Amino acid sequence: MHLDIATAAERPDRRPLWSGLAGLWPPFMTQDETGDFFYGYEFDSYPEFQLLAVDTDTGEAVAKACSVPLSFTGTIADGLPEDGWDWAVRQSTHDRLRGTAPTIVSALEIMVRPDLRGRGLSARMLAALRANTAARGFADLIAPVRPTGAQFKTIDTYAYERRLDGLPVDPWLRVHVRAGGQIVNVAHASMVMVGTLTDWRRWTDLPFDTSGPVTVPHALGPVHCDVAGDRAVYVEPNVWVHHRL
Structure with a gap:
């Protein structure tokens, strides 16, 4: 599959295509009220940080990667906030309203169309997100990753479980580590519904x-x-x- 991946700032004409990737989360996952400070404003406030992948053969949207710039004064290796995803959204909003210069970028979402999952598109979108972050002049990308295999596990144990090859047991964490990411810590209250x-x-x-x-x-x-x-x-x-x- 040949993809054309561009930001919303680079291709504003593709705005209608984003709707093809809406409604793919379980309904309860869209009820975090903090999300209201991002969704609905992402194209006006952070268009250069929103990536859309289009299949050039069909002209359809197949995946997206959303992120926000924000300020962080601590040392990342020492730990990132317990309120994870919510913190990233709030911090980026506060920075924008206060005029505070961002220092890092946080991923918020990578979504691949369900019928195309398992084809390596998540890794391609993460690579595009990394490249876009670097192109914007940032040296650090953080991501509050949703470990999809943790439903019946204790998160503090599961987050660090490894396969025999040394990679994480969780598929999403594995994508990030393969791309060069380092697990920092668990955000126990990343989203609240x-x-x-x-x-x-x-x-x-x-x-x-x-x-x-x-x-x-x-x-x-x-x-x-x-x-x-x-x-x-x-x-x-x-x-x-x-x-x-």
Whole structure:
């Protein structure tokens, strides 16, 4: 497959094609309210950091990679914030509003069209994201990676599990390490989704009629249900990976 990968700034005419990659996350994964500070503003505020891959044979969008520039004054190797993805979105927004110069770039999402997964497109998009970050003058790319195999594992153990060849057991972490990334630390509260029980029933088609932990397909941990309070909360862990470019 021949791909033409360009930023939204370079190809504003492709704006309608981005909709072909919408709606691919499980519904509950789009309920983190912090995301409202990025999605809907990404093309106006950070167009040079949003990458779209188009199949030149079909003219269709097949993958995207989203990122934001932000400031970070600490030492990356010493650890990145526990609130991972949410922190990256908030920090980039605060920096933009305050006029603070960014020092690093954080990935937010790499999405490959479901019918094309397993063909190495995720690695190609990560390579494009690394190259775009470097081209913008940044030496560091960080990523709050969603370890998809962690659903039935303890994240603090699973994040560091390795295969016999030394690469991570998790497929997404493996893509990053193969590309040169280094695992830094777990962000235990990277995203937070809160809703009424009616909301969660609509998002998951599960009853949510008993207080306690609820196993939800595609969640990396339990959703905590409180029947008396009519609320359920999901706190998602991610794994910080650092790419020194």
